[in-house]
Amino acid sequence: MIKIKTQTTKYLLTTNYKLPTSNGFMLVLVLVFSGIFIVVLSGLIGFVLQQHNAQKVKEKQEQAFAIAEAGLEYYQWFLAHNPGDIYNGQGEGSPGPYEHDYYDPEGGATGKFSLEIDGNISCGEVSSINITSTGWTNDDPMRTKTVFGRYSRPYLTEFAYITDENIWFGVGEDVVGRMHSNGGIRMDGLNDSLETSEKETWICPGYLGCSGNPTMPGVFGNGAGWPLWRFPDNNINFLGMVTDFSDMKAQAISNNTYLPPSLDYLPNAKGYKLIFLADGTIDVYIVINTKKLGSYYLNTIDQHWYYRELDHLVKNQNGYTPKPGIVLDPGCSLVFVEDRIWVEGEVNGKITLISAEIGGGPTEIIIPNNITYVHNDGTDGLLLMSQGNITIPWYSPYDMKLSGIFIAQGGRFGRDYYWQPEAGPVKGTLTLFGSIINAHTGTNAYVDENSVVVSGYQQSINTYDRNLLTSPPPMMPYSSTQHRLIEWREGAPE
Numbered sequence: 001m002i003k004i005k006t007q008t009t010k011y012l013l014t015t016n017y018k019l020p021t022s023n024g025f026m027l028v029l030v031l032v033f034s035g036i037f038i039v040v041l042s043g044l045i046g047f048v049l050q051q052h053n054a055q056k057v058k059e060k061q062e063q064a065f066a067i068a069e070a071g072l073e074y075y076q077w078f079l080a081h082n083p084g085d086i087y088n089g090q091g092e093g094s095p096g097p098y099e100h101d102y103y104d105p106e107g108g109a110t111g112k113f114s115l116e117i118d119g120n121i122s123c124g125e126v127s128s129i130n131i132t133s134t135g136w137t138n139d140d141p142m143r144t145k146t147v148f149g150r151y152s153r154p155y156l157t158e159f160a161y162i163t164d165e166n167i168w169f170g171v172g173e174d175v176v177g178r179m180h181s182n183g184g185i186r187m188d189g190l191n192d193s194l195e196t197s198e199k200e201t202w203i204c205p206g207y208l209g210c211s212g213n214p215t216m217p218g219v220f221g222n223g224a225g226w227p228l229w230r231f232p233d234n235n236i237n238f239l240g241m242v243t244d245f246s247d248m249k250a251q252a253i254s255n256n257t258y259l260p261p262s263l264d265y266l267p268n269a270k271g272y273k274l275i276f277l278a279d280g281t282i283d284v285y286i287v288i289n290t291k292k293l294g295s296y297y298l299n300t301i302d303q304h305w306y307y308r309e310l311d312h313l314v315k316n317q318n319g320y321t322p323k324p325g326i327v328l329d330p331g332c333s334l335v336f337v338e339d340r341i342w343v344e345g346e347v348n349g350k351i352t353l354i355s356a357e358i359g360g361g362p363t364e365i366i367i368p369n370n371i372t373y374v375h376n377d378g379t380d381g382l383l384l385m386s387q388g389n390i391t392i393p394w395y396s397p398y399d400m401k402l403s404g405i406f407i408a409q410g411g412r413f414g415r416d417y418y419w420q421p422e423a424g425p426v427k428g429t430l431t432l433f434g435s436i437i438n439a440h441t442g443t444n445a446y447v448d449e450n451s452v453v454v455s456g457y458q459q460s461i462n463t464y465d466r467n468l469l470t471s472p473p474p475m476m477p478y479s480s481t482q483h484r485l486i487e488w489r490e491g492a493p494e
Contacts, residue, residue: 060143071100148487148489159464162437163441164182169188183198196229197232272286274342280328289314335351342366350474362388
């Protein structure tokens with residue numbers, strides 16, 4: 001214990017001194033928490049305002065994007081009514097950009113889109129159209145969105161093989177890419193893409209390896225690609241693919257790339273030999289001396305075999321005489337030959353070579369040697385179109401490589417049956433990079449009753465060239481006049 005003097009206690013009680021209270025401490029707490037609350041509230045309000053503004057920006061961007069998309073849709077509609085027009089209906093004197101109001105059905109004009117349009121043009125024809133569409137809203141015109149679209153007609157280059165008749169792909173005959181027949185298909189080879197037949201059922205004849213002419217499904221066989229077989233499918237109209245050779249001839253004459261019948265030059269002429277050179281030019285020779293060789297071919301209409309002698313062999317250097325070569329027009333690399341032709345070489349650029357006789361019988365293209373591209377990146381492309389057959393003769397290379405689109409408009413692509421031993425041993429592999437389009441069924445291999453190849457190529461690999469889907473050589477036929485969107489991306493083109 002502690003003893004206190006009475007006098008000290010009395011002093012404490014009689015002075016004005018007061019013990020401290022907690023009121024000041026509470027005030028400090030109130031001020032501190034109020035400050036914290038204000039800071040938090042300010043931050044929250046700022047965050048809400050920021051999110052609100054961000055949402056408004058996002059909405060404007062989405063609206064601008066939708067308006068830009070509407071620009072592409074508008075021009076697709078425009079092309080449906082004005083095929084090939086790259087000037088928005090305003091003519092070549094107005095190259096654009098072309099600005100249009102965008103209307104909301106309920107709110108009137110709410111924005112605009114601007115279109116920049118250019119086309120890939122060859123021989124006066126538009127093969128594909130590039131459109132860059134930029135959209136914005138009227139109340140925020142500085143905030144824009146841009147989309148790019150490429151439109152093209154559907155070219156037949158999307159197919160690796162097309163025929164108007166029944167066909168058989170045997171073991172070792174492989175197709176990489178789409179294939180279609182307006183007849184039936186027997187598929188014992190390999191396919192990695194859609195294989196379609198117009199027929200729901202068809203009668204498989206003996207020359208396609210069937211015994212007793214049975215009725216078979218549209219596509220049948222032992223091929224492993226059966227999940228990709230489709231039938232019945234739409235007809236591909238070969239009559240609709242008929243090209244106006246007269247227009248092509250006129251175009252070639254104006255470009256100085258026309259060759260008249262070889263008899264106009266020499267009385268003993270038998271056609272032309274053309275050799276593609278790696279520098280992009282073409283050497284031209286008149287064929288004057290050939291040798292005949294007997295062969296058999298199948299008439300798929302009456303299903304009978306016929307013997308014939310074809311003078312496809314050009315006799316060494318004495319077999320032809322040179323003519324001035326052809327220098328191609330960069331704006332229209334089209335060559336029109338009104339005679340049959342032998343073709344080989346290296347293709348540089350995109351070239352179309354036509355063999356047709358206006359008002360006369362069907363001509364023929366003969367391919368005795370390899371045809372390849374200098375570049376395999378889509379820079380080069382070849383379209384060979386024959387009024388009649390495109391033939392690989394008996395003296396072709398053991399392993400042969402062909403690059404191009406081969407159209408036998410009124411005939412077939414392939415080779416005859418050459419009887420051994422006169423024809424020599426069977427061939428190795430035929431590798432084709434591109435498309436085969438023929439009205440009649442052709443083949444490059446003939447088999448015996450045991451399915452052993454006895455004439456032609458033991459293996460064939462046909463791979464479509466995806467590089468030519470949208471930018472093929474000049475005058476490439478298409479399956480529809482309607483343009484379709486084949487490429488899309490956000491932002492301006494690269």
